[in-house]
Every structure is written in structure tokens, then in C-alpha cells.
Amino acid sequence: MLNYNSKPLLFALVFIHSLFSSSQGQLLVGFYSQTCPTAESIVHSVVDENFKRDPGNAAVLLRLQFHDCFVKGCDGSILINNGAEGERGARGNLGVGGYEIIEEAKKMLESVCPGVVSCADIVALAARDAVSLLLKSRFQQKGLSDRDLVLLSGGAHTIGLTACFFMQKRLYNFTPSGGSDPSIDPGFLRELKANCPFNGDPNVKIPLDPVTEFKFDDQVFVNIKNGFAVIASDARLSDDNNTRQILESYIGSGQNFQADFAKAMVKMGTIGVKTGSQGEIRRVCSNVN
16 A cells, blocks of 8 residues: 555545445435536535635534534534534534635535535535545645556555455444445445454455456456445545546556556655765665664
8 A cells, every 4th residue: 555644634535435425315426416517516616725725724624524413413503603502602613613615615506506505515525625635735745646646546456455454444334324335335345244254353364456366457446436446545536526537547448557557656756765965875774874
């Protein structure tokens, strides 16, 4: 796996994705495609502008979503400004912000699709987009593009194994409602649980690409698209429109995937490289000179 110190971010992405799955009773991706086709793009544009002004707004919007959901569910009730006695003014919600961003998005949506998009959905959409922008910005800060993100984060999992230890939360206690990650194909979920039972052997490992385990190809992207992603971070690549389109563009592309992956690896290999007198040759790699 690519290591860029993103465990808290990936947890956040898992949390947000659970609010956008297609299982019964949960928010459906593309829910407003008929009633308000521009809903998601409007919210994204508002979040994007606020993120550019202050990247800290990503955490603000995520926290707003968290606090809304954990008091009687994700109903947008925290947005109601009804004084100190209300949910918004409660002691536990002191410091929660981002209300003005939601209001900005709501105002734009009402001008296009009056009375269609709920406030609760705007909060959820905003939190999802904010976290997605933050993930991509971390790559951009290193000079890496969205394409590099897809290739290095997902494409690298065309070979290799992962320990069942890292699957327990996704299979048995998925945030925030428990149970399993609803993005997993039902048949594949049964297979994963059979190989990685609850409280099973932590030393058991499963392939990241169970279809072509020992072949470096684009099958991992096919898996992700069809709900057969093994790990959560791969599945999350389908949450963002741009990364999903990039991912799908490599399916059936043959050598294009391999060539672009090689370019991304070379690009990553130039990050922060020390040359000349900037660094030193350690005599023993595990010790400083």
C-alpha cells in the first residue's frame, strides 16, 4: 500500500462513503439526477471555492456532518438556529462550524431546484466533497495529479496481499451504522467473510486482486468498478467523479495502464529527492552515521 500518512483521512472517507451507498434506507449516489441534475455539481463548486480559500474547511464540514448524524440521525437538525436550547447551541456542539457554507449551497440550489434538495443531503454531499478534495490536495502538494492518485493508490494493488486483520472493520463494523460496507458485492462479501471470519486468524492474508492475483494488469480497476474491491481505500476511488472516470478509462486499455503506472512511479520517485551535498550515504541503513 502507498504510505502517505492518510489513516485519519481514509477513515473519514469510509465514514462519508457509508452515507452514499446504494443499500436500502441510505442515500443513493445520483439520487437527484432526475429531480435536480446539477445538485451535486452545485454543492461541489461551493465546497471547492471554500476549500481554496481555506483548506481547513474540509475538517469543518466533516465535523459538521459527524455532529449532525450522531444526534437523532443525519437529519440536518444541527443547522437550525434556535438559540442556546437547540441542538446547534448545545455544549457538545460548541465550535462546530461550516453553517455558512451549507447556507450558500442551499441558496444556489433553491434558485435552480426550489424545494427539492434537503438540507441533510447538502451536509452529507459537502462533507464527502470536502474530504475528497483534501485527499487529492495531499497528492497535489507533492506534485501528483488525480491520475497519479488512481494509479498509485489503486493500481498498485493489482498484485500483493492484505491481512484479514485490516478487513475486520469493513466487513463487520462499518462506520457509522455497523455491519458490512454496502459497496461490496453481496456474493463477494460472503466470500470475504468466509476467508476472514470475525475475530479470525490475524495472520491470514488474502489477495488484493483475487481474479488475476499474480498478473500486473487493469483487473483491479474492474474489481473496484463492480463492487469487488478488497480494501476500503480502493472502493473510495469510485466516490469522486473524476477519479472514477480515470479509473474506468484504464479498463481494457492494455499497455496504457502499465505505461502510465510506470510514469507515476517515476514521478513519485522524484518527490523530495536529496542530491549532491543535501544528503549523506549511511554506512548502515538502520542507523545514522
